[in-house]
Amino acid sequence: MDLVKEYSEYKEYIDEFAKTINPHDQLPLRVAGYCLRDYEIHGEILEWLMTYLGKSCPVTFRIYLIQLAIQRTLEKVKDSPVECGFDENRNVYQPLKLVRIVVAVVNEIILDLQDNSKLYEVPLPPTSSLASELTQLKAPPKYSVDAIKNSRRTMEDKHMIIDDFNGYFNTQDTEPTFYYGIFDGHSGSDAASYANSHLNYNIAVHPKYPSDITTAMREAFLVTDIAFLKKAKAENLNSGTTALCAMYRKTEKKLYIGWCGDSQALIARVGNVRQIVKKHSPEDESERLRIEKLGGAVLYWGNSYRVNGALSVSRAIGDMMHKPFLSAEPEIECIDLDGEEDFIVLGCDGLWDNLTEDEVAIAVYKKLRENPDLLQKYKNI
Known part of the structure; x- marks a missing residue:
């Protein structure tokens, strides 16, 4: 040998x-x-x-x-x-x-x-x-990451990719699992940094993981929010962040998506594109009613609807000054995969505010066409 x-x-x-x-x-x-x-x-x-x-x-x-x-x-x-x-x-x-x-x-x-x-x-x-x-089965799917600061003075967004979720956290679960998270920070980067480091950990150590991933993911969002708010109070931090994470279970052929805020994700199957995340906006009637029931207000200011005239998202981790109107309660979806999926795109609102789902998908397909071998590998995702 x-x-x-x-x-x-x-x-x-x-x-x-x-x-x-x-x-x-x-x-x-x-x-x-x-x-x-x-x-x-x-x-x-x-x-x-x-x-x-x-x-x-x-x-x-x-x-x-x-x-x-x-x-x-x-x-x-x-x-x-x-x-x-x-x-x-x-x-x-x-x-x-x-x-x-x-x-x-x-x-x-x-x-x-x-x-x-x-x-x-x-x-x-x-x-x-x-x-x-088993080791070969754990080989991660191909992925690409890009982040642009634009006109902001500092970069407030974070992302996390964990190629072997159970391996990194040494869990007893043997199902090949891959984690992807994006966090769109505002009023500073502390909340995004915190959620980036701790949301995945809180999922892994949850007693319901992996038997009930939906519950583990939902409660991990809330635990992360509570922990950051405690830190924010002690250290005078006022930032917040939207959160979107995806967990791909390879042999089970399942994709778990959890989010709070206005980041979104699409899935492309043989040229057909579907948005799989509904953003949380104060413009949405159910969100407005929830906020008003708690004693808050939704005001139109600066060309968008805002919670108490300040933030244009209705759910987020952190934002101590805007609790409880800004909820960290996530939505969770479990999507069954059939092997025909070409790719998944996770993006902050800066992407979806400027491009349609079709435009995003076309851009990805063009790149894949330039690399036909890569397209076949994407078929396995």
Whole structure:
């Protein structure tokens, strides 16, 4: 058995990554401005590591590195909390100190794996001829991501892609599951950053996951909102975010969509396009009645209907100043897939306000036509 060949994908990544390590970089990653409670560390570390390791890191290898790095970091947090940024007076962790510990831990792990004898203890890549059928089945669908700031001073939107949901969170579920989330922040990026890091985690640790994903997803939205509002009150944060997430269950052929706000998603089947998300707008009569029943008002201002004359969405995570009128209660849909789906598009309102569903789908189909091999791969999504 030629182990050098079987592990060549990992070895190539390790060699390239080692060249980029800068032990003198005091801020290797951007972190959110809020502090962290004990129960928030895991979700934040996961987001940091996925960003730091980059897209070029093979999926199976990335899962191994992240699980090991989280385990070792949590051990350090337990043994030396102050070194990891713990503030005893406020009972919180400073993210700038903690992120340096996390980066140092994963750097050490990767450099240690330059020793081939240790590398060969890592699970084989799915491309390996020796990889199990289950490992190959977990190979993620093809996807593309793009984000544009436009005229905003800073980027307030976030996104998260988890190629092997159960692998990253070490759940007992063996169904190949893939997670995609987009978060359109407003009045700052803190709420979007928080939801980006913690919504997926709250789904994974919910007692109803995976037996009742609809319930797990719905309650994860609410738990995430409550936790951020608590943080917002303590740290004077006023931002909010819409949230849209999708979970694709590969062999079950099911797609779970959960959302609050005005981000939307379409699904294309053999040229037929369908919008699968109904946006939450104060212009909608049911939303207006809900808001007015709670004592709020929907006013027409700045060419759109707004909650209390301020926000043009009627549901969102965060927005402490506009609760309870802005609800974080999501809508959840479970869609049965039949194998004829070409692609799914998730987008913030900036996309749908400027392009129709047909225009979006045509643009994607044109790209796929330029790459006919890719189109066949998309057929498997």
